[in-house]
Amino acid sequence: TQLLEQSPQFLSIQEGENLTVYCNSSSVFSSLQWYRQEPGEGPVLLVTVVTGGEVKKLKRLTFQFGDARKDSSLHITAAQPGDTGLYLCAGVMIKAAGNKLTFGGGTRVLVKP
Amino acid sequence: DTGVSQDPRHKITKRGQNVTFRCDPISEHNRLYWYRQTLGQGPEFLTYFQNEAQLEKSRLLSDRFSAERPKGSFSTLEIQRTEQGDSAMYLCASSVAGRYTDTQYFGPGTRLTVL
Numbered sequence: 643t644q645l646l647e648q649s650p651q652f653l654s655i656q657e658g659e660n661l662t663v664y665c666n667s668s669s670v671f672s673s674l675q676w677y678r679q680e681p682g683e684g685p686v687l688l689v690t691v692v693t694g695g696e697v698k699k700l701k702r703l704t705f706q707f708g709d710a711r712k713d714s715s716l717h718i719t720a721a722q723p724g725d726t727g728l729y730l731c732a733g734v735m736i737k738a739a740g741n742k743l744t745f746g747g748g749t750r751v752l753v754k755p
Numbered sequence: 756d757t758g759v760s761q762d763p764r765h766k767i768t769k770r771g772q773n774v775t776f777r778c779d780p781i782s783e784h785n786r787l788y789w790y791r792q793t794l795g796q797g798p799e800f801l802t803y804f805q806n807e808a809q810l811e812k813s814r815l816l817s818d819r820f821s822a823e824r825p826k827g828s829f830s831t832l833e834i835q836r837t838e839q840g841d842s843a844m845y846l847c848a849s850s851v852a853g854r855y856t857d858t859q860y861f862g863p864g865t866r867l868t869v870l
Contacts, residue, residue, distance in 0.1 A: 648797075682863075686861070687861075690858050704837070730797050740805065745790075745798050
């Protein structure tokens with residue numbers, strides 16, 4: 643059982659549609675990060691959220707950290723083929739040694755033109 | 756580009772051989788992490804360094820694995836007597852230590868295939 647559960651595991655949508663990816667846990671995190679990973683490459687940081695209830699926007703991407711700091715969501719508006727990739731949430735658990743990251747299993751997003 | 760670099764990008768080896776990977780972090784980042792990612796999964800923490808000190812090792816890191824960061828800059832991860840189950844992407848990340856969170860920047864990874 644993973645500490646961070648991502649859903650859905652796979653999402654296939656048409657260009658122009660919206661999508662939401664969820665990241666849930668029963669544990670509290672001091673911070674949470676979202677990454678996007680292309681095949682054969684390392685994860686690339688999209689955003690870090692630290693405060694419960696925080697909302698951050700990055701162009702068409704909106705990230706939210708739950709009030710209790712146990713969950714997060716990523717919403718993409720008007721998805722484009724360039725948004726295709728593996729989206730990973732990763733959190734730093736309270737008192738985690740060295741602020742090591744605990745990752746979710748990832749959500750694979752495919753945006754078809 | 757002064758991001759995290761890893762070498763080699765790909766390594767194919769036969770079972771029982773030893774392999775060594777190198778990671779060069781972002782300059783002046785005092786923390787360096789190693790993660791392992793198997794196909795279709797998220798990365799899993801292996802170990803981390805603050806400067807040259809290795810401060811935590813995951814239970815995933817068996818005694819066949821050893822990591823070093825001798826001068827607090829680059830790091831190496833060695834796997835002895837490789838097994839097919841070691842096949843994975845090995846990711847390195849670096850950060851500047853923060854009180855509650857570090858923003859970790861990842862390298863491109865080393866893909867290991869054990870035949």
